[in-house]
Amino acid sequence: xxxxxxxxxxxxxxxxxxxxxxxxxxxxxxxxxxxxxxxxxxxxxxxxxxxxxxxxxxxxxxxxxxxxxxxxxxxxxxxxxxxxxxxxxxxxxxxxxxxxxxxxxxxxxxxxxxxxxxxxxxxxxxxxxxxxxxxxxxxxxxxxxxxxxxxxxxxxxxxxxxxxxxxxxxxxxxxxxxxxxxxxxxxxxxxxxxxxxxxxxxxxxxxxxxxxxxxxxxxxxxx
Amino acid sequence: xxxxxxxxxxxxxxxxxxxxxxxxxxxxxxxxxxxxxxxxxxxxxxxxxxxxxxxxxxxxxxxxxxxxxxxxxxxxxxxxxxxxxxxxxxxxxxxxxxxxxxxxxxxxxxxxxxxxxxxxxxxxxxxxxxxxxxxxxxxxxxxxxxxxxxxxxxxxxxxxxxxxxxxxxxxxxxxxxxxxxxxxxxxxxxxxxxxxxxxxxxxxxxxxxxxxxxxxxxxxxxxxxxxxxxx
Numbered sequence: 001x002x003x004x005x006x007x008x009x010x011x012x013x014x015x016x017x018x019x020x021x022x023x024x025x026x027x028x029x030x031x032x033x034x035x036x037x038x039x040x041x042x043x044x045x046x047x048x049x050x051x052x053x054x055x056x057x058x059x060x061x062x063x064x065x066x067x068x069x070x071x072x073x074x075x076x077x078x079x080x081x082x083x084x085x086x087x088x089x090x091x092x093x094x095x096x097x098x099x100x101x102x103x104x105x106x107x108x109x110x111x112x113x114x115x116x117x118x119x120x121x122x123x124x125x126x127x128x129x130x131x132x133x134x135x136x137x138x139x140x141x142x143x144x145x146x147x148x149x150x151x152x153x154x155x156x157x158x159x160x161x162x163x164x165x166x167x168x169x170x171x172x173x174x175x176x177x178x179x180x181x182x183x184x185x186x187x188x189x190x191x192x193x194x195x196x197x198x199x200x201x202x203x204x205x206x207x208x209x210x211x212x213x214x215x216x217x218x219x220x221x222x223x
Numbered sequence: 224x225x226x227x228x229x230x231x232x233x234x235x236x237x238x239x240x241x242x243x244x245x246x247x248x249x250x251x252x253x254x255x256x257x258x259x260x261x262x263x264x265x266x267x268x269x270x271x272x273x274x275x276x277x278x279x280x281x282x283x284x285x286x287x288x289x290x291x292x293x294x295x296x297x298x299x300x301x302x303x304x305x306x307x308x309x310x311x312x313x314x315x316x317x318x319x320x321x322x323x324x325x326x327x328x329x330x331x332x333x334x335x336x337x338x339x340x341x342x343x344x345x346x347x348x349x350x351x352x353x354x355x356x357x358x359x360x361x362x363x364x365x366x367x368x369x370x371x372x373x374x375x376x377x378x379x380x381x382x383x384x385x386x387x388x389x390x391x392x393x394x395x396x397x398x399x400x401x402x403x404x405x406x407x408x409x410x411x412x413x414x415x416x417x418x419x420x421x422x423x424x425x426x427x428x429x430x431x432x433x434x435x436x437x438x439x440x441x442x443x444x445x446x447x448x449x450x451x452x453x454x
Contacts, residue, residue, distance in 0.1 A: 010301075010302070010305050013305050013308060013309055014290050014301055014304065014305045014308070016289075018308070018309070018312045026309075026313065029309055030309065030313070033261040033262060033306055034261050047346075048346065049346060049367055049369075050346055050348065050365060050367070051341075051343075051344030051345055051346035051348055051398070052343070052344055053313060053316075053317070054316060054317045054340075055340075055344060055346070055348055055365045056365075057317050058350065058363040058364060058365040059364070059365045059366065060364065060366070060377075060380070061242060062242075063366070063370060063375060067367070067369065067370070067375075072238075072242075073238065073260075073261075076238055076241060076242065076257075077261055080241075080257065080258065080310075081310065081313050081314055081317045082314070082317040082363070083245065083246050083254075084254075084258075084282070084286065084310060084314040084317075085314050085315075085317065087246050087249075087251070087254055087282060088281070088282050088283035088286070088314075095281065095283075206355060206356055207328075207355065207356070208355060
């Protein structure tokens with residue numbers, strides 16, 4: 001019975017019918033990739049214990065495996081689901097960073113859980129798509145120093161002539177300080193010498209809010 | 224050692240790395256490889272993960288790609304494409320973006336967050352959320368009443384998980400689908416145990432919230448934190 005049910009559910013999934021699947025059907029589908037027997041029974045046990053896939057994915061995998069009689073491989077698979085979203089945000093190449101809100105959202109995700117000042121630079125292509133993002137400097141919880149050489153090197157190595165600066169205020173909100181503005185001016189002036197455009201500077205606060213200096217202060221800061 | 228043995232050892236080591244330190248030390252193609260283990264149990268998934276990220280640009284794009292485009296990649300058949308599609312859909316409801324990224328800085332926001340999380344869930348369940356000082360969710364950990372009864376709840380492990388995520392505060396949410404939504408003895412006990420075990424390292428329990436359907440009971444609002452110093 002399970003084999004036929006799984007085949008039917010997979011066909012529905014492959015034809016784009018995910019939304020109409022019930023929570024139980026989704027759990028059965030998920031388990032079909034890592035369990036070889038009693039799939040329906042195990043799906044029912046998981047849903048009885050945790051209520052839905054989301055709560056099961058927040059459980060400790062070793063406890064979930066033991067308490068619901070599934071393999072540790074299955075428990076890891078379920079546990080991976082919420083990690084995907086975070087991983088996607090941090091590692092997405094090709095992501096479009098053409099608007100203030102996209103830039104703020106990208107860097108707010110990037111800095112989740114970060115407790116020290118870090119300067120991250122994003123290198124973009126001409127269509128404002130992310131080529132690469134990397135940490136260029138790290139400081140204490142209140143201060144970060146940076147190297148214009150390293151910023152320039154990063155841009156050049158990634159064949160980019162457009163960059164976005166960002167840093168986090170791990171102990172305070174995202175309001176730009178006078179030092180933040182001076183630093184931005186200094187980097188913009190330096191990068192002009194080698195025809196690299198600094199498109200924006202995003203500051204992320206300890207509460208996860210973000211500010212775009214281009215949006216807040218104006219494009220004149222970046223000329 | 225056979226080729227299958229080599230792959231199997233590699234797979235177990237990658238899974239073990241994930242269990243020990245999460246996604247912290249995984250690069251994008253290793254994460255995709257870890258996922259592909261499930262769809263392609265007998266094949267070396269390293270090359271295929273590279274082919275996918277080269278074709279679509281990112282893990283996110285791979286998981287958002289339609290099945291027919293995924294099957295154009297060498298080594299990806301309908302089964303693997305369907306699996307990637309499934310993971311892409313499931314992650315939309317489970318991640319840390321969208322409404323999960325909201326602050327829990329007021330009683331209204333925090334209570335709505337828990338009501339949304341437990342909506343439609345008919346299981347008795349506990350949930351610890353670690354948040355930043357700005358009350359932004361960083362990590363979640365769910366556990367069951369059976370784990371409490373059987374002394375399986377490892378508070379030291381939870382403390383380490385909170386520390387690793389950079390959390391500075393935590394909330395405890397409780398789903399009472401069948402009991403009354405007022406706290407029962409076990410709720411007071413677990414609140415006290417969690418606070419006593421974890422607060423000494425500087426991560427403070429901001430509130431315990433009990434949900435039943437659309438009703439919510441906040442320990443802080445109702446003075447039920449009086450057994451400990453309020454923060």
